[in-house]
Amino acid sequence: MKVSYKWLQEFVDIDISPQELADRLTLAGITVEGVKETGAGVSKVITGRIDSIDRHPNADKLVVASVDVGAEKLQIITAATNVSAGDVIPVAVEGAKLASGLVIKRARLRGVESRGMMCSGQELGIDPKTMSAEQASGIMILPPGTPIGRDAREILGLDDYILELDLTPNRGDCLSIIGVAREAAALLGKSFRLPQPACAELAENIAGQVKVDIQDPDLCRRFVGRLIKNVRAGSSPLWMQQRLRAAGMRPINNIVDVTNYVMLELGQPMHAFDYNLLHDGHIIVRRVREGEKIITLDGVARDLTPGMLAITDPSGPVAVAGVMGGQATEVTGKTDTILLESAFFNPVSIRRTSKALGLRSEASLRFEKGIDIGGCARAADRAAQLIVEMGSGEAVAGRVDQAPETITERVVQFRPSRASYVLGVDIPRETACDILTGLQFKVQQAGEELLVTVPTHRVDVGLEVDLIEEVARMYGYNLAPETLPIGGATSGMKTKEQAAVTRVRSQLAASGLFEVMTYSFVHPRVFDLMNLPADSAFRNTLNLQNPLSEEYAVMRTMLLPCLLGVLVRNYNRRVQNGAIFEIGRVFKSRGLDTQPEEKTVLAAAAMGCAPGSWNKAPAAYDYYYLKGVLEDLFSALRTAPVTFRPEPADPSFHPGRAAAIEADGVRLGILGELHPDLLENYELPVKVTAFALDFNQLLALSGRPAAFIPLPKYPGIERDLAILVKKDIPAASIFAAIREAGGKLLSDVSLFDIYFGEQVPDGLQSMAFSLKFQASDRTLTDAEAVERTGAVARALADKFGAELRS
Amino acid sequence: MRDRLHELGEQACRRMAEAASLEELNEIRVRFLGKKGELTQILRGMGRLSAEERPRVGQVANEIRAVIEKELAVRTAALKKLAREEKLRGEGIDVTLPGTPVRRGGRHPLNVVLEEIQDIFLGLGYSIAEGPEIETDYYNFEALNLPKDHPARDMQDTFFISGEILLRTQTSPVQVRTMEKTAPALPVKIIAPGKVYRRDDDATHSPMFNQVEGLAVDRRITFCDLKGTLAHFAREMFGGKTKTRFRPSYFPFTEPSAEVDVSCVICGGSGCRVCSHTGWLEILGAGMVHPRVLEVSGYNAEDVTGFAFGMGIERIAMLKYGIDDMRLLFENDLRFLRQF
Numbered sequence A: 001m002k003v004s005y006k007w008l009q010e011f012v013d014i015d016i017s018p019q020e021l022a023d024r025l026t027l028a029g030i031t032v033e034g035v036k037e038t039g040a041g042v043s044k045v046i047t048g049r050i051d052s053i054d055r056h057p058n059a060d061k062l063v064v065a066s067v068d069v070g071a072e073k074l075q076i077i078t079a080a081t082n083v084s085a086g087d088v089i090p091v092a093v094e095g096a097k098l099a100s101g102l103v104i105k106r107a108r109l110r111g112v113e114s115r116g117m118m119c120s121g122q123e124l125g126i127d128p129k130t131m132s133a134e135q136a137s138g139i140m141i142l143p144p145g146t147p148i149g150r151d152a153r154e155i156l157g158l159d160d161y162i163l164e165l166d167l168t169p170n171r172g173d174c175l176s177i178i179g180v181a182r183e184a185a186a187l188l189g190k191s192f193r194l195p196q197p198a199c200a201e202l203a204e205n206i207a208g209q210v211k212v213d214i215q216d217p218d219l220c221r222r223f224v225g226r227l228i229k230n231v232r233a234g235s236s237p238l239w240m241q242q243r244l245r246a247a248g249m250r251p252i253n254n255i256v257d258v259t260n261y262v263m264l265e266l267g268q269p270m271h272a273f274d275y276n277l278l279h280d281g282h283i284i285v286r287r288v289r290e291g292e293k294i295i296t297l298d299g300v301a302r303d304l305t306p307g308m309l310a311i312t313d314p315s316g317p318v319a320v321a322g323v324m325g326g327q328a329t330e331v332t333g334k335t336d337t338i339l340l341e342s343a344f345f346n347p348v349s350i351r352r353t354s355k356a357l358g359l360r361s362e363a364s365l366r367f368e369k370g371i372d373i374g375g376c377a378r379a380a381d382r383a384a385q386l387i388v389e390m391g392s393g394e395a396v397a398g399r400v401d402q403a404p405e406t407i408t409e410r411v412v413q414f415r416p417s418r419a420s421y422v423l424g425v426d427i428p429r430e431t432a433c434d435i436l437t438g439l440q441f442k443v444q445q446a447g448e449e450l451l452v453t454v455p456t457h458r459v460d461v462g463l464e465v466d467l468i469e470e471v472a473r474m475y476g477y478n479l480a481p482e483t484l485p486i487g488g489a490t491s492g493m494k495t496k497e498q499a500a501v502t503r504v505r506s507q508l509a510a511s512g513l514f515e516v517m518t519y520s521f522v523h524p525r526v527f528d529l530m531n532l533p534a535d536s537a538f539r540n541t542l543n544l545q546n547p548l549s550e551e552y553a554v555m556r557t558m559l560l561p562c563l564l565g566v567l568v569r570n571y572n573r574r575v576q577n578g579a580i581f582e583i584g585r586v587f588k589s590r591g592l593d594t595q596p597e598e599k600t601v602l603a604a605a606a607m608g609c610a611p612g613s614w615n616k617a618p619a620a621y622d623y624y625y626l627k628g629v630l631e632d633l634f635s636a637l638r639t640a641p642v643t644f645r646p647e648p649a650d651p652s653f654h655p656g657r658a659a660a661i662e663a664d665g666v667r668l669g670i671l672g673e674l675h676p677d678l679l680e681n682y683e684l685p686v687k688v689t690a691f692a693l694d695f696n697q698l699l700a701l702s703g704r705p706a707a708f709i710p711l712p713k714y715p716g717i718e719r720d721l722a723i724l725v726k727k728d729i730p731a732a733s734i735f736a737a738i739r740e741a742g743g744k745l746l747s748d749v750s751l752f753d754i755y756f757g758e759q760v761p762d763g764l765q766s767m768a769f770s771l772k773f774q775a776s777d778r779t780l781t782d783a784e785a786v787e788r789t790g791a792v793a794r795a796l797a798d799k800f801g802a803e804l805r806s
Numbered sequence B: 001m002r003d004r005l006h007e008l009g010e011q012a013c014r015r016m017a018e019a020a021s022l023e024e025l026n027e028i029r030v031r032f033l034g035k036k037g038e039l040t041q042i043l044r045g046m047g048r049l050s051a052e053e054r055p056r057v058g059q060v061a062n063e064i065r066a067v068i069e070k071e072l073a074v075r076t077a078a079l080k081k082l083a084r085e086e087k088l089r090g091e092g093i094d095v096t097l098p099g100t101p102v103r104r105g106g107r108h109p110l111n112v113v114l115e116e117i118q119d120i121f122l123g124l125g126y127s128i129a130e131g132p133e134i135e136t137d138y139y140n141f142e143a144l145n146l147p148k149d150h151p152a153r154d155m156q157d158t159f160f161i162s163g164e165i166l167l168r169t170q171t172s173p174v175q176v177r178t179m180e181k182t183a184p185a186l187p188v189k190i191i192a193p194g195k196v197y198r199r200d201d202d203a204t205h206s207p208m209f210n211q212v213e214g215l216a217v218d219r220r221i222t223f224c225d226l227k228g229t230l231a232h233f234a235r236e237m238f239g240g241k242t243k244t245r246f247r248p249s250y251f252p253f254t255e256p257s258a259e260v261d262v263s264c265v266i267c268g269g270s271g272c273r274v275c276s277h278t279g280w281l282e283i284l285g286a287g288m289v290h291p292r293v294l295e296v297s298g299y300n301a302e303d304v305t306g307f308a309f310g311m312g313i314e315r316i317a318m319l320k321y322g323i324d325d326m327r328l329l330f331e332n333d334l335r336f337l338r339q340f
């Protein structure tokens, strides 16, 4: 809503600057986003009348005009083609400034002197969107009787300020000048002048000429009509045009402009019908019937659906109530009599209809938020008054006013004690009373309480707490002191899962991975890219009804595609080394009409290598890197012992380089190098290793208590053991065999070298282990260590055919 | 003989003073004090002396030996020190070369900010509540005093799965879910962080973003308590000098409602480009929990009051780090992520 500062002044005396007013309104909840000066920067532009236009002696496209600006006559050269002798136009005289900053100087154009410039609307700072195409493209031609030699800004109403409001949806009442004027009056402690329009009327009365039936009173609670005869079509006066423009609307003609003007001023959307085109002057307000159609004012034929509210005459719909009028009864240059409609329609119905038809108008916007049911007659009278005063028609006496139910005002109790209970600050009853009265509420004292009558325009106020808010906002939120809640103590603690998220995040970051955050919706194609079979459970997605695009059309069921997307984006930006992770939710459908299962997944992906340095070789981000990261994480989380079992069957992973991660017989997830097919799908020319874990499973398996084992009192003995063994025997089996054969005395075993190639027969590899023996009750002898090592070697020979390497 | 001894002592000390290395010093020691050394030789010759001379010469000899040994120790220490210094001189490294890299990753900036926010409220006794990201119409709208066809639903363009199931547009449903679970027990003090979704995509909007919701419900929780709590939060988050300003606003699930501004973190309130020269930055929406929301959640709204607030983590992160395009936060360019 754009509000003219001057227009406001008609209803309240404002003695502060537009900017100050804007600040006051903003701090009272009527947010003013900006204040704009109309015609800003424009000076020394005056009105002038073209006396004559002659050909330019030296140029075909220019003319020489003689313009009377009152005090003198100016010779002005122009290229404009829309002007003719007798037109009154804005003239920028020598030294004038235009909205663009242009300064006008005396000039010679092709040898002829020019002492000024005729101006277009845009040059005066008028938004071209609010002008007709013809106006926007040429010099602005003012109405014939416009006085000359006057400041054009004043004549055009361009000496105003416009407050641009960003209203909250509850304050539909402020979608009007009087609504904002009421707020301003309350804030400034000034009186508010409610317009009481009246005008000269014809002797004849509307009674008998117009009949209104409201058949669906739930959707139309009031319908007021006024009849205007002897309509003279034309354009509206400049001041009215400028006010419409300042509000961002384009002037059309005197009748349409009046209905728009009244809507802006009073907040009541209006419609004008060509009375003679209505059958029998009979208006029936009812729900649409099956199969009814209408051609709306924009020329579009529309199928209406039952349930929508229509204004009809005995022949059928003549308007979509509150949304748009019909072409058949449109006011035209031939119209002699009009019926003005000023009605109250059900906000929800208007909202549904305008949504269904894709028609959002200034009118529907206001009806949706709820207009002042008490103001319908006033608006109709105001429109009649304006038309009569402009000489655009004559008002038939009286009005039709159908309201199936009596219009009542709500009475709401206000307890000052309750206000202080909610606000924490004592606002004296008298102060509250003054505030509410200032806002046009009627207040009656009842003991300690106030009985507050809510005016009909405040559709947002119905509960005591609404009044408390009114009092608080006018009192000033910023006057209330700052306190902290007293009362029951609580301990601020994270749940185990929340603490784990923080922990895992920090741990992985410390391990060299960067955390990413990706969208929860993905392209439905990603499951193909991930190489998943048609029956994969991951394809059981929840799909958005109204996605932004196909790219974000389905809810993710896995994190890996999101991480791959990040790697691809980075790779294409030449950031080709990196390790990333995400902790995020995935969604498993349980059917369209139920909430899905939401599972938290921890996933990581890495490509390239960790950059080396002058003293450190680059370390590949490969399987063993991520495995190390995971092992460290499991150790930090104190999980149950975790095993990595070869997993050749996952279609997204390299069949020989992937492992199922398990603990306590529960599958936690998968780790591996991604399948080359999949990398090809993603057009990633590097290897990628990734893992994905069920976060809650991980959590369930973690947090095993630490138990102290006494430090060894006696020295242990370390012995190395190198074996030649078949390459395809998993290291985990060899470790297990060593531990078993080593028995209680073997306190630790580690693998410190693997070698194959020269000097090692094909299919075999050399593995070197370091065994540590330790007894808790004595110093171990060399002989014992040798004996144990021998036992280990024998076991490896028996089980795997391993040969001892010297 | 005594003269010989003194001469020997002087000679030894002179030699030691001249010695340039520990080896030389050792040779001198052997020569004078060794088993076949000169002093030893002389003492062996003492048998030829008279019985009365012997102890006197013996005493002199021991004195001379002590002198030599003492000087030997001093010289040894000095030469050792010299040798160590010499060695260290050759062992210098370029201390300006870069250190061995420790490959650290990093948390996402939004989570860095989120954890900071969480810590502030944990310190005030709030716990952290969570709720589903895919919500029912009831929890996302209806229970929050936003019935179907309410014009305020337009404030949030919603992604739908079906007529009743949608992507939550706000973290506020967690308020209702938490109160339902807790009622009629008191107090409730939670924050609810999480992802929310709205159909917007440009430099200042993302179709997915993060909010933190806060809720305190008890007997006699007041609007002033809301003000105090958020002022405390703003000071903790943006620095001790940060001021807060409350502007009346509208949310269907709170009343009175407010938009909360903090004094601009860039210019401190004097006005700059970031704050559009107003000196204030809008960062929070807040208000007293609407009685209808309390009632549907199982509390007697005449007795129990509460406040709620919500903020966008992206906005705070963008202000904190000076990020000008929200999309950067979700592009996950590693060159971006490395900066936090």
Ligand SMILES: [Zn+2]
Pocket: B264, B265, B266, B267, B268, B269, B270, B271, B272, B273, B274, B275, B276, B277, B279, B280
């Ligand atoms: Zn600033």
